[in-house]
Amino acid sequence: xxxxxxxxxxxxxxxxxxxxxxxxxxxxxxxxxxxxxxxxxxxxxxxxxxxxxxxxxxxxxxxxxxxxxxxxxxxxxxxxxxxxxxxxxxxxxxxxxxxxxxxxxxxxxxxxxxxxxxxxxxxxxxxxxxxxxxxxxxxxxxxxxxxxxxxxxxxxxxxxxxxxxxxxxxxxxxxxxxxxxxxxxxxxxxxxxxxxxxxxxxxxxxxxxxxxxxxxxxxx
Numbered sequence: 758x759x760x761x762x763x764x765x766x767x768x769x770x771x772x773x774x775x776x777x778x779x780x781x782x783x784x785x786x787x788x789x790x791x792x793x794x795x796x797x798x799x800x801x802x803x804x805x806x807x808x809x810x811x812x813x814x815x816x817x818x819x820x821x822x823x824x825x826x827x828x829x830x831x832x833x834x835x836x837x838x839x840x841x842x843x844x845x846x847x848x849x850x851x852x853x854x855x856x857x858x859x860x861x862x863x864x865x866x867x868x869x870x871x872x873x874x875x876x877x878x879x880x881x882x883x884x885x886x887x888x889x890x891x892x893x894x895x896x897x898x899x900x901x902x903x904x905x906x907x908x909x910x911x912x913x914x915x916x917x918x919x920x921x922x923x924x925x926x927x928x929x930x931x932x933x934x935x936x937x938x939x940x941x942x943x944x945x946x947x948x949x950x951x952x953x954x955x956x957x958x959x960x961x962x963x964x965x966x967x968x969x970x971x972x973x974x975x976x977x
Contacts, residue, residue, distance in 0.1 A: 780958045784822070788837060790854075791822035792958060793890060796967070797928070798826055799956035804969055806926045809833060809842035812884050814875075814920065815859075816866065816913055817891030818847030824859045827888070846878050866916060875920075883922035889913040889929040892965075903936035910940050910968075914947055918973065926971045932964045944970045 780792035787794075801807045807830050815824045824847045829835050831843035841858040848862050848871065855861065860878045864871035891913065893905035910929055917927040927948070931940050944951040948970030955966045 789822045789825055790820045794822040794826045795958035796956040797823045797888060797890075799958060800928055800954055800967060800969065801826075801830065803954060804926070804952075804971075806886050806928070806969070806971075807831070811886060812844040812879065812882050813846070813886045813888065814884050814916075815845065815847040816887060816889040816916065817849055817909075818859075818861070819849040819851040819853040821847070821853050821856050821859075823888055823890055824853075824856050824861075828856055828859055844878070844882070846875060848875070867912065879920075883925070884917075884920045885922060885925050887913065887917045887921060887925070887927045889927070892930055892932075899935050902932075903934060906932050907936050907940060910943065914943055914970075917970070918947055921973055923973050923975070924971075925973065926969065928967055928969050930965055931968050933966060934964055941968065944968050947974055948972060949974055 778792065780795050784792045784794060807813060807827065809831050811831065813827050815827060818824050824845060825837065827845045828841065829837055831845065832839065832841050838857045844860070845858065846860045846862065847853060848866050850863065850865055852863060853861050862871055862874045866872060866875065891909045893902070893909060895902045910931060913927065913929045917925070921927065931937060941951065941953070949972040950970070952969050953966050954969055959965055
């Protein structure tokens with residue numbers, strides 16, 4: 758007699774939820790690499806951050822769903838290919854399959870060689886929007902995981918502070934739990950306007966939310 762293990766039950770439940778997820782189905786229909794595209798879509802429709810003609814940097818861009826959404830948003834006709842009005846730069850330590858007109862740089866953006874590639878693509882232009890869907894590998898230990906999340910957010914805020922134009926914006930994924938209030942304070946220390954946002958496409962059980970920071974504060 759075969760005995761179904763708990764892990765197999767969990768995997769079967771997850772698989773069923775995944776394949777029946779309306780956002781997974783929509784992503785397949787619309788040609789997005791992941792359902793995460795709809796999170797950025799909801800954020801942008803709410804805050805009106807991204808427009809044709811802009812320079813946008815996508816931190817932690819692999820597998821590319823956010824870059825795909827950006828590509829369509831900056832295209833005059835909302836196309837996945839063809840004419841593009843703007844610049845999209847994706848950075849990730851992981852590889853990513855090419856997306857037309859998206860400048861992908863693989864590597865750690867803290868490294869000088871990676872920053873040099875970024876500066877070459879920017880060619881002196883300031884960044885209008887930085888988006889970050891970066892998330893660490895979670896261990897299940899709340900204190901450790903909170904520290905890992907905080908580190909990535911600190912990196913994203915520092916990157917944005919260095920490259921955004923004064924009226925620019927940063928969108929970054931965070932998680933409710935230990936350290937969340939500290940991350941909100943970090944955002945408020947760097948941006949004039951800070952708002953949390955939980956997209957409908959973010960699963961109810963997920964602790965993730967997004968912080969949207971707009972207009973950099975001028976350093977004294």
